[in-house]
Amino acid sequence: MSVENHTPFPALAFRQYNMVGELMGVVVARGTFKLTKDGPLQLADEQYPLVMSDTYEGDPHETPHLACTDLAPFKPGTDVTFVGASFAPGGKAQSSWTCGLKVGSVDKRLRVHGPRLWRARTRKTWRGLIDRDKEDALDGWELTPGDPVAYVPIDWRLAFGGRRDEGELEANPLGMGLVGQTRFKQQPEWPAPRIELEDQPIQSVTDRPQPAGFAPISPFWKDRAELAGTYDEDWVEKRHPLLPEDFDYAFWQAAPRDQIAEPWLEGNEPFELTNLLPGFENLRGSLPGLALQVSIEQGAGSQSGLMVLDGVHFYMRPGVGRVFLTWRCNFLWPEREGLPRLEMAHVVEGV
Structure with missing residues (x-):
């Protein structure tokens, strides 16, 4: 469904039942930004479209998850993810080094090896x-x-x-x-x-560590699938088409669990990329300090609210090199009355 969009970002609205059977309206927007050294993310001239389905490099069961669908109804936190590679400090091939991803409260470090x-x-x-x-x-x-080696794909x-x-x-x-x-x-x-x-090195052939990476994880991986709820005959008879009673909305979080900021990031937090960009051992900056607002008139006066920032995705593969931010909001929309209006709520200098 369309929205009355007064922002540079692609956006859409859709409806979905919540856990108690109410029809909710969901508005989602995606912004495309460029990195700058020691400054806020800059609005990109080309705004990439919304991601309508999970995107993979190839076969989902054999290749990495590159981007998650934007059609999630609700995320209880902010996903922080990175797709790209880690580069040896100084540009000289090494057998091992560390790299890091830090955005607001999310702070994670890996050790990579040849x-x-x-x-x-x-x-x-x-x-x-x-x-x-x-x-x-x-x-x-x-x-x-x-x-x-000079670099290691994450x-x-x-x-x-x-x-x-x-x-x-x-x-x-x-x-x-x-x-x-x-x-x-x-x-x-x-x-x-x-x-x-970095703090859990593999030392024995019998070690079974948690997966180490920065990229999104697929919905059928264990950490997400166990949040999807129980779909059995009892659900078919008593709940369908509503979600199971044991469904957890954290299922829609595509980041590894230690890369989810709860509560949501505000959108002006500092970030730091360590050995994740060629030629920059430490690139520091900040999120753009941008907020979006949705308002709608459904016959009882206009209602409005801020969207939450629920996705920060650094996509640093060759030929792209962009940062994608996603915002989302929910509201009761039982009769599909009115047209959601999307507009900027606050912009700091630099955007």
């Missing part, structure tokens, strides 16, 4: 005198240093995860680092994760 391996250590056994198949025994696994495929031998998926189903320890003779070397949380 390609590295889990390598089997073996020892000879007396059983080999009788049975050559038992000549070598596993004596543990060593983690090799990373090969020097890609879930390079963080810990994957599918276990018994078929069960890790929290990051795209990841790497699972080792078939019983197959050490056939495969003595296994790829090791190249991205880890």
Whole structure:
């Protein structure tokens, strides 16, 4: 549905039932901004359209989630995400370094590595005198240093995860680092994760760390899927088309849980990108200090309210290099009466 839009940002309105069966109006807007050094984000000349469905690099079950749909009805916090790569300090290839994403209350650091391996250590056994198949025994696994590289993609495929031998998926189903320890003779070397949380380094082949990354996560990953509620026969008979009673609106948060700001960011917070841009070891700036307001007349006088900032998405892949902000608001709209009016509420110098 359209809105009376008095902003430079693409926006739309839609209706959806809330948990108690009321028809709510939802207005969402997306702004496209450029980075500036030591200053607020600047409005981009080209405003990218709203994202109408989750976007992936390729097959959703094999490639990363690049952008989440803007058609979410409500997010209880602000997603802070980053898609891109980390670059070695000074531009010189290194085996390992740290990088960081900080926006307001969200502060997260990763350690990245060049390609590295889990390598089997073996020892000879007396059983080999009788049975050559038992000549070598596993004596543990060593983690090799990373090969020097100039950059590391911040890609879930390079963080810990994957599918276990018994078929069960890790929290990051795209990841790497699972080792078939019983197959050490056939495969003595296994790829090791190249991205880890700075304060939780992977030290053992048996470690099962949380996924380490900055990018959005898919709705069918464990951390989000467990918030979606129960869709069973009881739900079909008693609740449909409403959401299940155990549905959690945090399901719509596409950021990893440690990258969600609650309550929402106000929109003027400082940010810092550490080793996430070529040529800038630390790029500091701030959100643009911008607020949007929605008003609507439904026959009983005009009602208005501020939208909340529920998404800050740094998309630093080559050819794009933009920051996307999303705002959202909800209001009762049972009869679809009136046309939502969207306008700027506050702009600081620089936008």
